[in-house]
Amino acid sequence: MPQNLDAVAVRAWCRLALDALGRAREEIDSINVYPVADGDTGTNLYLTVESASQAVDAAFTGHEPALPSLAETVRAMAHGALIGARGNSGTILSQLLRGMAQVIGAEGEPGSEADHVGGRVLERALRQAAESAYQAVAHPVEGTVLTVATAAADAATGTGGDCGAVARAAYEGACAALDATPGQLAVLGRAGVVDAGGRGLVAVLGALTGALSGESLTPRSTAHLKGSLHAHAHARVEAVECEDVPGDGGGPAFEVIYLLEADDAAVTRLRARLDRLGDSLVVVGGDGLWNVHVHVDDAGAAVEAGVEAGRPHRIRITHFAADDAHTTTRRTAAQPPRERAQRAVVAVVPGEGLAGLYSEAGATTVPARVGEPPASGELVDAIRRAHAREVVLLPNDAELRHTAAAAAEQARTEGVRVALIPTRSAVQGIAALAVHEPDRRFDEDVVAMTSAAGATRYGELAVAERQSWTMAGICQTGDVLGLIDGDVAVIGSEVARTAVSVLDRMLSAGGEMVTLVLGESVPDNVAEHLEKHVRETYLAVDTVVYRGGRQSALLLIGVE
DSSP: OOOOBOHHHHHHHHHHHHHHHHHHHHHHHHTOOSSOOOSOHHHHHHHHHHHHHHHHHHHHHHHTTSOOOHHHHHHHHHHHHHHHOOHHHHHHHHHHHHHHHHHHHHHSOTTSGGGOBOHHHHHHHHHHHHHHHHHHBSSOOTTSHHHHHHHHHHHHTTOOSOHHHHHHHHHHHHHHHHHHGGGTSHHHHHHTOOOHHHHHHHHHHHHHHHHHHOOOOOOTHHHHHTTOHHHHHHHHHHHHHHSOOBTTTSBOSEEEEEEEEOOHHHHHHHHHHHHHHEEEEEEEEETTEEEEEEEESOHHHHHHHHHHHSEEEEEEEEETTSOBHHHHHTOBTTBOOOOOEEEEEEEEESSHHHHHHHHHTTOEEEEOBTTBOOOHHHHHHHHHHHTEEEEEEEOOSGGGHHHHHHHHHHHHHTTOEEEEOOOOSHHHHHHHHHTOOTTSOHHHHHHHHHHHHHTOEEEEEEEOSSOEEETTEEEOTTOEEEEETTEEEEEESSHHHHHHHHHHHHHTTOOSEEEEEEETTSOHHHHHHHHHHHHHHSTTOEEEEEEEETTOOSEEEEEO
């Protein structure tokens, strides 16, 4: 059956791309040597795709129970990437997605046949993506993500197959081009690495192939990356020694990024002015909204140029290898900076009751709403609100590991020391908080909290939303599912009995403390029943009960 690109496939593509970039983020950051060796390309690409994915999810939510059209979906993707683009690489990726959306959106208008496109349209979309990205960069350089994008389009052209075949050909072409980048750009060759932005694009194209075919792809280029541990260890040092040093008489000191509302003529003048002021100039967008990225020594002049062109907002000014300059310049003599605390805990928490519990323990909380996981920006904002030199971050959800890692990396660029403890449930977070001691050394505190969280098995009760296969068998809509460490272990029809079965399985391996967190709809007598069962069946095991409140899980169970 031919593989076509429709709205559902675009949504799957965004989610797979986000997951792929999350897994590759640290690797990509580590090989980031061009145009500036600031080690953030992987993080910037992740944040850009995260914004695109959220925009697509919002489009689907806004049309429930129906589906958005393909045109609406790809335009949401492109708009989300545009307004969330970070760094040089993220800005270029947003233009690549915009170029694809221009072609796919025109072909996939509502009312068209089945609201999908085939391989020939995807070929044209990839070509438009590469060409529009070149046009957005003031001075294109070969051996970068631009080269990889063009190679992907070249490989896809004339494939003559469906979207799955076209995507696979583009991915293979991108992999080959990525492997060749060290021979095209001197700084990459000296450092012994491939282009970081190109590596990110390969991950995105691999995700597109996976969304269309179900394949799970690992870029061939990773073997090249692992070929020289010495090169990896010294890549960024080599780049600084061999290339201009930002802010040290060689290269520009500041990165300036802002969204701009302006007409085409004003943007043309802006490009010329910013090109004279600095380098790494990328201006992407259209239809009155643009994302401007440039490296300059005079950050104020770059912003003033935007003011003359139109209305700039979401202005971000970063001094390379320093704290966020925009945040610093907003302080005034009348508003001296508030003294930072030494240490804080930031936690993602499901339910108002648990939020109160965590707050009483001194944590800054981020709400986890049902079906709406927090974005990395929300976590970064919470870290800023905590206003501490050192922060322990508790994501309390296995699905948030990449989001939390990206947030931690962003906070580190702002001068905050962040330790991410990979808690997978709120009950593991409770265990970590219980041993938290802000007066001891940071590393010792983190080790103790990590150990406490890791020693806590976690269970959960949920209601099945549809018939499906599980590790415990086939469940029906409305069944009560008992999960242990993330996997379905029990299928039942009644909350209390299912909870007892889950508890017995968890305590069979031993335990000293049981933590129960009841959702809003669970009556108190369920907790009483479970406490009695533990007291009568397991000697010397204590039980503590909390109310999760609204937006919490049906029942959370922790065994320490």
